[in-house]
Amino acid sequence: MKVVKHAAQSREQRSLQVREAVLQAAIEVFAEKGFEGATLGEIASIAGVKQPLLVYHFTNKESLWEVAASSLMEKFNARQSELYQGEIQLDDRQRLLTLLKSFIYTLRELPAYGKLLLKEGSRISQRTQWLDQHFVPAIYRNAKFNDPRLQRIFGTVNLLRYVVAGGILYIVVAGPQLAVSAAEEGGIGDSPEELNPLSDDMVEQLANILCGMVFSQLEELPALEP
Structure with a gap:
């Protein structure tokens, strides 16, 4: 009985390992190539499994994309929750600034989140709605x-959507390109940490700029009753 139980546990563990490997590979490929450019064959190859085994676990590309995106969102939420301390702030500006910092720092660690949004957000589809x-x-x-x-801005997401998009474009697109250009030109000066487009200092500056954008728009709105 112990042998049978051990074998069952081993199969279950192997199944979980396969799923995790496939999800990690899927996140990577979908983020870099988008849904249309990705293939199950490439994802299976990166994951180190046969394509039929991938299909056994995830049925088709649409299902795999949704599960992979959900997995990435869970990772993003978990990491941002570790960084965000906004609830202890009583001042709205400081709370928003803390929120933006936690978002940008998390995005720097998990750029696949921004890449996936940029890839799928450029066209209307069921994935966009999802x-x-x-x-x-x-x-x-x-x-x-x-x-x-x-609070209304956050409820309607109109303004903040563009602010967040600015953070995504910088961290995912502009920042890495600037870093590559700087490296090709032989460095970025005497204080690389301060000038590095993906450094903590630059992240802090970006968060302050985005926060300022929100509050400049806020000042133009009429006062509302709480």
Whole structure:
């Protein structure tokens, strides 16, 4: 009985390992090539499994994309939750700044999140609709502010969507390109940490710029009753 139980546990563990390997490979490929450019064959090859085994676990590319995106969102939420301390801040500006910093730092660690949004957000599809419903960071979705105008901005997501997009474009596109250009030109000066486009200092500056953008728009809105 012990042998049978051990064998069953080994099969279950192997199955979980296969699923995790496939999901990691799928996140990588979907983020780099988009849904249309990705193939199950390439994902299976990167994961180190046969394609029929991939299909056994995930049925088809559509199903795999959704599970991979959900897995990435879970990782993003978990990491941002570790970084975000906004609920202890009473001031709306500091709370928003902390939220933006946690978002950008998490995005720097998990650029696949931004890449996936950029790849699929450029065209209308069922995946775009899925992203709108399920691919919003939990902290962003549940943020609470004292100023009802700021709360309304978060509720309608119109302005903040563009602010967040600015962070994604910088971390995923502009920052890496600037870093490569700087490296090709022989460095980025005497203080590389301060000038590195992906350094902590630059992330802090970007968060402050984005926060300022939100509050400059906020000042133009009429006051609302709490």
